[in-house]
Amino acid sequence: MAIRQIRYSDDPILRKISREVTKIDERTKILLDDMVDTMYEYDGVGLAGPQVGVLRRIVVIDIGEGVIKLVNPEIIESEGEKIDIEGCLSVPNRIGKVKRPERVKVKYLDENGEEKVIEGTGLLAKALCHEIDHLHGILFIDNMIEEVFTEEDEE
Numbered sequence: 001m002a003i004r005q006i007r008y009s010d011d012p013i014l015r016k017i018s019r020e021v022t023k024i025d026e027r028t029k030i031l032l033d034d035m036v037d038t039m040y041e042y043d044g045v046g047l048a049g050p051q052v053g054v055l056r057r058i059v060v061i062d063i064g065e066g067v068i069k070l071v072n073p074e075i076i077e078s079e080g081e082k083i084d085i086e087g088c089l090s091v092p093n094r095i096g097k098v099k100r101p102e103r104v105k106v107k108y109l110d111e112n113g114e115e116k117v118i119e120g121t122g123l124l125a126k127a128l129c130h131e132i133d134h135l136h137g138i139l140f141i142d143n144m145i146e147e148v149f150t151e152e153d154e155e
């Protein structure tokens with residue numbers, strides 16, 4: 001396991017479309033584990049392939065309820081609306097309000113290639129949408145309704 005280098009918002013790789021994973025092999029599993037390590041190292045709640053320079057449809061999420069590893073995630077249902085504040089490891093020092101669905105259902109493959117469906121509300125819905133956006137080259141600042149400024153000198 002290893003910490004991967006995070007790509008920042010001016011890196012063109014973050015604007016590219018990630019490709020589907022056709023075979024989950026040892027390299028995929030190492031990548032997933034590295035992404036989990038990297039997410040924890042930087043105190044993130046989620047991380048997507050392009051953020052570590054890999055244009056593959058791979059996402060890891062932990063909103064404090066344990067890690068979820070998603071291969072080829074796809075939103076199959078969404079409902080409602082919620083405006084909440086977001087940030088991103090690839091867009092340091094900026095946060096802002098983004099409108100997301102209140103509830104989403106996402107289809108994906110787990111690390112063993114088994115098809116799963118996860119349903120998320122609140123923070124999990126927000127994280128799923130945010131990370132899946134990364135796979136389409138979309139950053140939260142693209143959909144930001146309003147930037148939120150905090151005190152510079154706060155920790």
Ligand code: ZN
Nearest residue numbers: 087088089090
């Ligand atoms: Zn992000």
